[in-house]
Amino acid sequence: MNENPDTQARQIMDNLTLYYGPKKKFIAICAGTGCRASGSLKVKEALEAELKKQNLSEVDVLATGCLGFCEKGPMLVVHPDKYFYQHVKVEDVPEIISKTVARGEVISRLLYRHPETKKTLFREEDLPFYKKQCRVVFGQNGMIDPARIEDYFAINGYQALGKVLAEMTPEQVISEVKKAGLRGRGGGGFHAAVKWEGVRRAHGDPKYVIANGDEGDPGAYMDRSLMEGNPHSVIEGMIIGAYAVGSKQGYIYVRNEYPLAVTHLSIAIEAAREMGLLGKNILGTDFSFDIQITKGAGAFVCGESSALFASVEGRAGEPRAKYVHAVEKGLYDKPTVLNNVETWANVPLIINKGADWYNTIGTEGSKGTKIFSLVGKINNTGLIEVPMGTTLYEIIYDMGGGIPNGKKFKAVQTGGPSGGCIPESLLDIPVDFDKLYEVGSMMGSGGMIVMDETSCMVDVARYFLEFLKEESCGKCVPCREGVRRMSDILEDICAGKGREGDVEILEAMGKAIADGSLCALGGSAPNPVLSTIRYFREEYDAHIREHRCPAGVCKALIAYSIDAEKCTGCGVCVKVCATQAITGEKKKAHSIDKDKCTRCGACIQSCKFDAIKVK
Amino acid sequence: MVNMMIDGKKVSAPKGAMLLESIRGAGISVPTLCAHEAISRSGACRLCVVEIRKGNRTRIVTSCLYGVEEGLIVDTKSERVLNVRRLVMELLLSRCPESDVLQKMARDMGVEPQPRYAADQDKGKCILCRSCVRVCEEVVGVSAIGLFSRGSCKEVGTPYNEKSEVCIGCGACAYVCPTGHIEMTSTGDKRRIWGRSFKMQACSKCGKFFAPVDQLKFISKKTGASMEELSVCTECR
Numbered sequence: 129m130n131e132n133p134d135t136q137a138r139q140i141m142d143n144l145t146l147y148y149g150p151k152k153k154f155i156a157i158c159a160g161t162g163c164r165a166s167g168s169l170k171v172k173e174a175l176e177a178e179l180k181k182q183n184l185s186e187v188d189v190l191a192t193g194c195l196g197f198c199e200k201g202p203m204l205v206v207h208p209d210k211y212f213y214q215h216v217k218v219e220d221v222p223e224i225i226s227k228t229v230a231r232g233e234v235i236s237r238l239l240y241r242h243p244e245t246k247k248t249l250f251r252e253e254d255l256p257f258y259k260k261q262c263r264v265v266f267g268q269n270g271m272i273d274p275a276r277i278e279d280y281f282a283i284n285g286y287q288a289l290g291k292v293l294a295e296m297t298p299e300q301v302i303s304e305v306k307k308a309g310l311r312g313r314g315g316g317g318f319h320a321a322v323k324w325e326g327v328r329r330a331h332g333d334p335k336y337v338i339a340n341g342d343e344g345d346p347g348a349y350m351d352r353s354l355m356e357g358n359p360h361s362v363i364e365g366m367i368i369g370a371y372a373v374g375s376k377q378g379y380i381y382v383r384n385e386y387p388l389a390v391t392h393l394s395i396a397i398e399a400a401r402e403m404g405l406l407g408k409n410i411l412g413t414d415f416s417f418d419i420q421i422t423k424g425a426g427a428f429v430c431g432e433s434s435a436l437f438a439s440v441e442g443r444a445g446e447p448r449a450k451y452v453h454a455v456e457k458g459l460y461d462k463p464t465v466l467n468n469v470e471t472w473a474n475v476p477l478i479i480n481k482g483a484d485w486y487n488t489i490g491t492e493g494s495k496g497t498k499i500f501s502l503v504g505k506i507n508n509t510g511l512i513e514v515p516m517g518t519t520l521y522e523i524i525y526d527m528g529g530g531i532p533n534g535k536k537f538k539a540v541q542t543g544g545p546s547g548g549c550i551p552e553s554l555l556d557i558p559v560d561f562d563k564l565y566e567v568g569s570m571m572g573s574g575g576m577i578v579m580d581e582t583s584c585m586v587d588v589a590r591y592f593l594e595f596l597k598e599e600s601c602g603k604c605v606p607c608r609e610g611v612r613r614m615s616d617i618l619e620d621i622c623a624g625k626g627r628e629g630d631v632e633i634l635e636a637m638g639k640a641i642a643d644g645s646l647c648a649l650g651g652s653a654p655n656p657v658l659s660t661i662r663y664f665r666e667e668y669d670a671h672i673r674e675h676r677c678p679a680g681v682c683k684a685l686i687a688y689s690i691d692a693e694k695c696t697g698c699g700v701c702v703k704v705c706a707t708q709a710i711t712g713e714k715k716k717a718h719s720i721d722k723d724k725c726t727r728c729g730a731c732i733q734s735c736k737f738d739a740i741k742v743k
Numbered sequence: 744m745v746n747m748m749i750d751g752k753k754v755s756a757p758k759g760a761m762l763l764e765s766i767r768g769a770g771i772s773v774p775t776l777c778a779h780e781a782i783s784r785s786g787a788c789r790l791c792v793v794e795i796r797k798g799n800r801t802r803i804v805t806s807c808l809y810g811v812e813e814g815l816i817v818d819t820k821s822e823r824v825l826n827v828r829r830l831v832m833e834l835l836l837s838r839c840p841e842s843d844v845l846q847k848m849a850r851d852m853g854v855e856p857q858p859r860y861a862a863d864q865d866k867g868k869c870i871l872c873r874s875c876v877r878v879c880e881e882v883v884g885v886s887a888i889g890l891f892s893r894g895s896c897k898e899v900g901t902p903y904n905e906k907s908e909v910c911i912g913c914g915a916c917a918y919v920c921p922t923g924h925i926e927m928t929s930t931g932d933k934r935r936i937w938g939r940s941f942k943m944q945a946c947s948k949c950g951k952f953f954a955p956v957d958q959l960k961f962i963s964k965k966t967g968a969s970m971e972e973l974s975v976c977t978e979c980r
Contacts, residue, residue: 449808451808597894600893600894601893602890602892604787605789605831605835606830606831606834608897609834609835609895610830611895613834613860630859633859640827640830643803644803644827644831645789646786646787
């Protein structure tokens, strides 16, 4: 403890607790980007109008950030009872207000029904999706309107900053974060405190603090949802980090295609400045720090640190060799701390609750929780926050609710496009930085794409390599030319033009590209190919040697036919077929002209009798 | 001075030097395409990779950008190194099948074209090493050319591929281009480069056309020397 606690800072902080968050009775409606797209803002307006109509002025409506269970949006939680309603429509609003809000009665049709027991579940924490989660970072979303700094105060917001400024030296802050074992959530898993220490010690002025919000993995949106839903947690973390390393200027790098995140961050920064939490002489101390938002144009490579610096500096987002680390020469060649937004959001928690508490969550080498975006062939699409060390099985089956339509699980891709595909036999591994790396994948920023038996692993590798080919910055030869050539070969294999020896060529290329590329994009680009070859080699062989796509995905290798025994001749498929490939007499088995068929799959979806077969 | 072990030889090098220079200084050849003494290093071609060992860890680095370090153990011909170099050469050969420079280099390295890659027809001899872009920015100081697009679509050119107003026709880009991709033709009092025609200045003494008028004007503006002074070719000066 500092011997001379800064009493002024302490006093200001005490005053902050006088601010009120939402009233005791409130409805938290998810207004994250996903739920907005399914109409949650209209529901919110209807809630406000109905409350007015029914004269219930003691109830607040809180437009919160993402609540996580995106599959069930628009969703809302009625406090203080915490009743969880899913797929809420404007028409449901009068009843919600008159029954649940006014009289505390639940509306059972809006409740979540357990898929197996068929029992309706009342509260958020009862749902299997939420039950095993540990939502210490992301759970705060449900208690705040991200545009109201008062709501953040009401959940102890900025108390960690107050504590740091009043009671702790920068060294003590670093040592607490070190003790907590906080590792970077952006993918690398580097120890945050080691970076901070490096920058604190580095010569060079000014020093910079940056939050990396350039989330670019297909299907991943946890960073977006954190910036949208709880921008102050990121900002508070950054201010604490800046105090620890001795920085006066920070940047939040966020892609322009995240407009809501940009808006909420801007509002939050402005509000923090007005409250004296950002800017000159923060909380009356002699510590000054401010944050600027830098909007990126959405290049995947700009998530890489040196490319991000180039982009912030106004140059093309291209990485450079990092033999001199960013802690010494980062942004503008000055000492720079770059951490992912989720890493920053963990910092206030560590300060408030202490490293010892933080150490109780997670595994030996990976402490705390991790937010994952669970997408693909999974029943419960959404964002989950789990303790490090949770098994993939628990994530996919307990929280994710398993695979839809009774299909069989095949693989889960973790770590974004340059991560790897993990097969069923490894579902019992605990998810942490080191374990995922061991099995040929990585944590990445936390994307998880689940695939079932109808996913072709060669096609999956082809898809990701195509993405990476587009997103390679084009600076170094192995990545620019090598990923393109790998993508060409995969394209060939999926088109039935694969050649004997292709797999060996891909493996050799993959190793050399990983070794020879300039940055982590090229360094990890071969992962989807190498991991699918490692675990699903037989699918490659089937494509190349037998010209067969076992999952029935690669169009050049499959044919549609109609099972005459199952076909009732209803003619529905005839109507949906865009190329008039299906013919037949009414009430008699139909047939498909293979030359006309484009294998679009429309007939399969339309057939109620499961009569259309893919071979 | 720092002491290192390179391919089993003891080598010492001045602090601050790059590995590439110390390796070559020790008489060991390392292929490069994008390292040129006139310009900064970019690490784009990846041919100069070597494997370094520090303690128990080994790592592939580009020797053109990696500073010398005390006690470093360097292997310039390890299997991993040769695999990266072979991949780079194969990829460049299929990108620029017409380049005689690359073909000779590949022959020297014992690398054959990889038949699995279809040869590109539209890339010319450009390997995107960006030597031209760097020389134009760093040495000439006009930045008439740059890189545009991303990934495999990346190209070098003038903005919007239009005639550059700032280009002075000096030809430094063509001079540093390792594969001879940049076309520059000089006939009589005209020079053509990057789609633009430049009027050449005749030497006021010998009458030989020796430099574009725009380049001399640029030098005059930069240095304060008069156009009369500059209108004498270097041989007659």
